[in-house]
Amino acid sequence: MSSVSLTNKHGRVQQRIQAAGFFGIPELKNPRYLLCFKDGRKAHFKAALASADLQAIPLYSHHATRQSLFAKGWQSVTELDRLRAGARLSQPQDKETHHA
Incomplete structure:
Protein backbone atom coordinates (compact mmCIF):
# COMPACT_ATOMS: atom_id res chain seq x y z
CA MET A 1 0.00 0.00 0.00
CA SER A 2 1.23 3.45 -0.78
CA SER A 3 1.59 6.09 1.88
CA VAL A 4 -1.21 8.14 0.27
CA SER A 5 -3.62 5.18 0.59
CA LEU A 6 -2.64 4.68 4.21
CA THR A 7 -3.06 8.38 4.92
CA ASN A 8 -6.55 8.42 3.37
CA LYS A 9 -7.56 5.27 5.22
CA HIS A 10 -6.20 6.67 8.48
CA GLY A 11 -8.16 9.88 7.89
CA ARG A 12 -11.42 7.99 7.35
CA VAL A 13 -10.83 5.94 10.49
CA GLN A 14 -10.15 9.12 12.47
CA GLN A 15 -13.34 10.67 11.10
CA ARG A 16 -15.40 7.68 12.28
CA ILE A 17 -13.77 7.70 15.71
CA GLN A 18 -14.40 11.43 16.02
CA ALA A 19 -18.07 11.06 15.01
CA ALA A 20 -18.51 8.21 17.49
CA GLY A 21 -17.10 10.35 20.28
CA PHE A 22 -18.96 13.52 19.34
CA PHE A 23 -22.37 11.85 19.21
CA GLY A 24 -21.61 9.31 21.94
CA ILE A 25 -22.46 6.37 19.69
CA PRO A 26 -19.67 3.77 19.57
CA GLU A 27 -21.28 1.96 16.61
CA LEU A 28 -20.35 4.90 14.39
CA LYS A 29 -16.81 3.51 14.24
CA ASN A 30 -18.25 0.99 11.77
CA PRO A 31 -18.37 2.65 8.31
CA ARG A 32 -21.69 0.98 7.39
CA TYR A 33 -23.34 2.21 10.55
CA LEU A 34 -21.84 5.68 10.16
CA LEU A 35 -23.46 5.81 6.72
CA CYS A 36 -26.87 4.94 8.25
CA PHE A 37 -26.43 7.76 10.77
CA LYS A 38 -25.41 10.26 8.08
CA ASP A 39 -28.33 9.15 5.89
CA GLY A 40 -30.66 9.92 8.81
CA ARG A 41 -29.26 13.42 9.11
CA LYS A 42 -29.52 14.02 5.35
CA ALA A 43 -33.09 12.73 5.27
CA HIS A 44 -34.02 15.06 8.14
CA PHE A 45 -32.63 18.08 6.27
CA LYS A 46 -34.51 17.09 3.10
CA ALA A 47 -37.72 16.62 5.06
CA ALA A 48 -37.26 20.01 6.72
CA LEU A 49 -36.81 21.67 3.33
CA ALA A 50 -39.99 19.98 2.11
CA SER A 51 -41.85 21.14 5.25
CA ALA A 52 -42.64 17.51 6.09
CA ASP A 53 -43.50 16.14 9.52
CA LEU A 54 -40.17 15.98 11.37
CA GLN A 55 -41.60 13.87 14.20
CA ALA A 56 -42.31 10.89 11.93
CA ILE A 57 -39.04 9.08 11.27
CA PRO A 58 -39.27 7.20 7.96
CA LEU A 59 -38.42 3.54 7.55
CA TYR A 60 -34.83 3.19 6.39
CA ALA A 100 -13.49 41.53 -21.57
Whole structure:
Protein backbone atom coordinates (compact mmCIF):
# COMPACT_ATOMS: atom_id res chain seq x y z
CA MET A 1 0.00 0.00 0.00
CA SER A 2 1.23 3.45 -0.78
CA SER A 3 1.59 6.09 1.88
CA VAL A 4 -1.21 8.14 0.27
CA SER A 5 -3.62 5.18 0.59
CA LEU A 6 -2.64 4.68 4.21
CA THR A 7 -3.06 8.38 4.92
CA ASN A 8 -6.55 8.42 3.37
CA LYS A 9 -7.56 5.27 5.22
CA HIS A 10 -6.20 6.67 8.48
CA GLY A 11 -8.16 9.88 7.89
CA ARG A 12 -11.42 7.99 7.35
CA VAL A 13 -10.83 5.94 10.49
CA GLN A 14 -10.15 9.12 12.47
CA GLN A 15 -13.34 10.67 11.10
CA ARG A 16 -15.40 7.68 12.28
CA ILE A 17 -13.77 7.70 15.71
CA GLN A 18 -14.40 11.43 16.02
CA ALA A 19 -18.07 11.06 15.01
CA ALA A 20 -18.51 8.21 17.49
CA GLY A 21 -17.10 10.35 20.28
CA PHE A 22 -18.96 13.52 19.34
CA PHE A 23 -22.37 11.85 19.21
CA GLY A 24 -21.61 9.31 21.94
CA ILE A 25 -22.46 6.37 19.69
CA PRO A 26 -19.67 3.77 19.57
CA GLU A 27 -21.28 1.96 16.61
CA LEU A 28 -20.35 4.90 14.39
CA LYS A 29 -16.81 3.51 14.24
CA ASN A 30 -18.25 0.99 11.77
CA PRO A 31 -18.37 2.65 8.31
CA ARG A 32 -21.69 0.98 7.39
CA TYR A 33 -23.34 2.21 10.55
CA LEU A 34 -21.84 5.68 10.16
CA LEU A 35 -23.46 5.81 6.72
CA CYS A 36 -26.87 4.94 8.25
CA PHE A 37 -26.43 7.76 10.77
CA LYS A 38 -25.41 10.26 8.08
CA ASP A 39 -28.33 9.15 5.89
CA GLY A 40 -30.66 9.92 8.81
CA ARG A 41 -29.26 13.42 9.11
CA LYS A 42 -29.52 14.02 5.35
CA ALA A 43 -33.09 12.73 5.27
CA HIS A 44 -34.02 15.06 8.14
CA PHE A 45 -32.63 18.08 6.27
CA LYS A 46 -34.51 17.09 3.10
CA ALA A 47 -37.72 16.62 5.06
CA ALA A 48 -37.26 20.01 6.72
CA LEU A 49 -36.81 21.67 3.33
CA ALA A 50 -39.99 19.98 2.11
CA SER A 51 -41.85 21.14 5.25
CA ALA A 52 -42.64 17.51 6.09
CA ASP A 53 -43.50 16.14 9.52
CA LEU A 54 -40.17 15.98 11.37
CA GLN A 55 -41.60 13.87 14.20
CA ALA A 56 -42.31 10.89 11.93
CA ILE A 57 -39.04 9.08 11.27
CA PRO A 58 -39.27 7.20 7.96
CA LEU A 59 -38.42 3.54 7.55
CA TYR A 60 -34.83 3.19 6.39
CA SER A 61 -34.16 -0.48 6.98
CA HIS A 62 -35.75 -3.60 8.44
CA HIS A 63 -32.37 -4.26 10.08
CA ALA A 64 -32.91 -3.07 13.66
CA THR A 65 -29.43 -1.62 14.22
CA ARG A 66 -29.40 0.27 10.93
CA GLN A 67 -32.88 1.67 11.53
CA SER A 68 -31.87 2.67 15.05
CA LEU A 69 -28.78 4.51 13.81
CA PHE A 70 -30.80 6.19 11.05
CA ALA A 71 -33.27 7.35 13.72
CA LYS A 72 -30.44 8.60 15.93
CA GLY A 73 -29.04 10.53 12.95
CA TRP A 74 -32.50 11.96 12.24
CA GLN A 75 -32.93 12.98 15.86
CA SER A 76 -29.43 14.46 16.12
CA VAL A 77 -30.40 17.38 13.86
CA THR A 78 -31.19 20.42 15.96
CA GLU A 79 -33.03 23.62 15.14
CA LEU A 80 -29.64 25.35 14.98
CA ASP A 81 -28.44 22.76 12.43
CA ARG A 82 -31.53 23.45 10.31
CA LEU A 83 -30.98 27.22 10.54
CA ARG A 84 -27.34 26.86 9.52
CA ALA A 85 -28.25 24.63 6.58
CA GLY A 86 -30.92 27.11 5.49
CA ALA A 87 -28.44 29.97 5.69
CA ARG A 88 -25.93 28.05 3.57
CA LEU A 89 -28.58 27.36 0.95
CA SER A 90 -29.75 30.97 0.83
CA GLN A 91 -26.27 32.44 0.36
CA PRO A 92 -25.64 33.56 -3.20
CA GLN A 93 -23.09 31.46 -5.00
CA ASP A 94 -19.93 33.39 -5.78
CA LYS A 95 -19.14 33.12 -9.45
CA GLU A 96 -16.09 34.44 -11.13
CA THR A 97 -16.81 37.40 -13.30
CA HIS A 98 -14.79 37.68 -16.46
CA HIS A 99 -14.25 41.07 -17.91
CA ALA A 100 -13.49 41.53 -21.57
